[in-house]
Amino acid sequence: MTTAARLLDELCHLTAQSLESLEPLDHFQVIKLLGEGSYGKVKLAVHKKRGIAFSTPTHYVFAQQPCLYGDLYDVIVPEVGLEESRAQGVASQISGALSHLHSLGFVHRDVKPENIFLCDRECRWVKLGDFGMVKAAGTRVPCVWYCSPYCTPEAEIARKNEESHSGHLGVDNNGNKQKGDSGKTQRILVSVDPSTDSWALGILIYAMLMGSLPWSETISDNPAYKRYLQWTNWEGSASQEKGSDQPENIHQVAPQFAAFTPIAAHLLRSLLHPQSRLRGRPDEVEKYLGGAWLLDKDVSG
DSSP, X not given: OOHHHHHHHHHHHHHHHHOEEOOHHHHEEEEEEEEEETTEEEEEEEESSOOOEEEOSSOEEEOOXXXXXXXXXXXXXXXXXXXXXXXXXXXXXXXXXXXHHHHTTEEOOOOSGGGEEESXXXXXXXXXXXXXXXXXXXXXXXXXXXXXXXXXXXXXXXXXXXXXXXXXXXXXXTSOEEEOOTTOOOOOEEEOOTHHHHHHHHHHHHHHHHSSOSOSSOOTTOHHHHHHHHHHTOSOHHHHTTGGGSOTTTTSOOGGGTTBOHHHHHHHHHHTXXXXXXXXXXXXXXXXXXXXXXXXXXXXX
């Protein structure tokens, strides 16, 4: 367990001991159930006094400000997106939320439109929510690959390593080779890294501006993602050695990014760098605010 994880456990334990024991219905009027997940239920309620955290014999209760206008997914118009000014406003707020979370030593690991909640109809005030996947940076967790552009490139690499180790020879404590169990998959552990949130933020910004996703899944044989890799020239020296085998348009803007201005393209290429160690940080978004992110509709890509 990392230092940050131990500290969090200690703080949770101390906080639980100091919470005042109250009956929720004595202090709240429950209006309706807003949602529920693996870790609890979210209910809309009217608090008679100032919202505080407290405990009951069976539950811990945290009174928080409600976000009554749905989530970001509901307001992104398919194939259109959000108004650019709104998209920049959301990007600024979410980048700030992620930067704060990272400064505390934690990684969200599930940034997506469904987990960004609206505090007003105009999408001017949003909150990052759903912290069920949060882990302390540096924590070792099983790598999980899933079919989505929000899944990072390093997850595909880990999945391939996992598959290649399945059923292969292993090494015992004495250094002797042993045959692996047939049919069993060796789980690959990866270190939780803030760059995961950077990648998801890049996909989120693209989705807000375009109303679509840049590729269906982040795998090397996906045509759209492969074209992106060619455009950014990040396929490595092995690709360069192919010379004439490369398509003539390798250095042209990937089609799905043709509508972006150079400044926006630079931001997205930074956040969506295939190499996690070179990926931009969420707080770098602030440097790109104010300027145009989309080309005029009458300008050819």
